[in-house]
Amino acid sequence: TPIFLLVYDTFGGPDQLAAGVTPTAPRDIVIDRSLAEKYALVRGDPLMISGFEFTVSGIAQGAAAFFTPFAFTRYDDLIDFYFESDVAADISTFPLLSFLLIELGPGADRHAVAQAIERDVPQGDVFLPEDLAAHDENLGRVLFGPILRLMIGVGYVIGVLVTGIILFAAINARRGEFGVLKALGFDYRYLSTLVLLEALVLALIAIPLGTALAAAIGHLIEGALPLYRILATEPVPVLRTAVACLAFATVGALIPVRLIRHLDPALVFRS
Structure with a gap:
């Protein structure tokens, strides 16, 4: 399992511990809850990384990216790790800071x-926390953005088609009712509005159910x-998805509208 190893000296360790303590003894390490659950690790258990044995001193909560758990150890243990592990034959290829x-x-x-x-140390770069967050977000967009946008786009197209098919089947089964309304003088715009309202009601019912299912x-x-x-x-993605659901419900409602437009009221009385 890939691990993102975060090494610190006096500041920068795990933000929230679910169990145990931060590294204090030599070779102590704090791992994320996800890694502990996968390998059934608890405080005091050994953790082997590239032939170097750490001892789990604590379990961190929420210390993971989407696909990679974080682990925290002290700077002195990093030096020992470089010298004693199988991670590299040449320590000069690895940054010590x-x-x-x-x-x-x-x-x-x-x-x-x-x-x-920046003025006193021109060869160094200074980053504020929001700068680092923006860089990480941009990296995520570059790495995962194209495939996620493709998947989301396909999902929206499927949503439009499913909404259209459901409404088409519902309206086709009630052609007689729409024919009577048309014969009574209700115009095409009124009937189309009924279809649109039905689509929006379906979307409003589906959004909380879909969120709960997800x-x-x-x-x-x-x-x-x-x-x-x-x-x-997450509030922002859920809100964005809800707006998108209402949008493709509106677009999907346009699919059966053609059926209403060409519906002949005389067919109702003939049947």
Whole structure:
């Protein structure tokens, strides 16, 4: 299982612990809950990484990306890991330092501090937390954006077609009712509005049911495969999906409209 190993000295360890403590003794390591569940690891168990044995000192909560769990250890243990593990024959190919975290004093302006560091240390780069978050988000968009957009687009097309098929079947089964309404003088616009309202009602019923089903399936997947995080109830994606559902319900309602347009009221009385 790939692990993203985060190494720190005085600041930057796990944010939230579900069990155990942060690394204090040599070779201590904190792992994410998903990794602990997959391999049935608890505090005090050994964890072998590239031939180097760590000891699990704690279990972190929410310390994972979508496909990769995080692990936390101290800087001194990283040096031992480089020298004693099978990760590389040449230690010079590995960086011994990635970031220095700056802890600000009370009332300090982080933007002013960042500018001062860039002025005094021109060969270094200074990143604020929101900068790092933006870079990570952009990396995710580059790596997963194209395939996710394709899958979402296909899902929307399927949603439009399913909505259209359901409404077409429903209206075709009630052709007599629509024929009577048309014979009574209700125009095409009124009947089309009825179809649109029916589509929107179906969408409003389907959205909470679909969200609940997605959350249940996500819970089952996380239980069977702890490394995978399923965020089925995030507010912004749920709202975006709800708006999209209403949109393709509206588009899907256009599919059976042609049937109403060409419906002859005389057929009702002949039958």
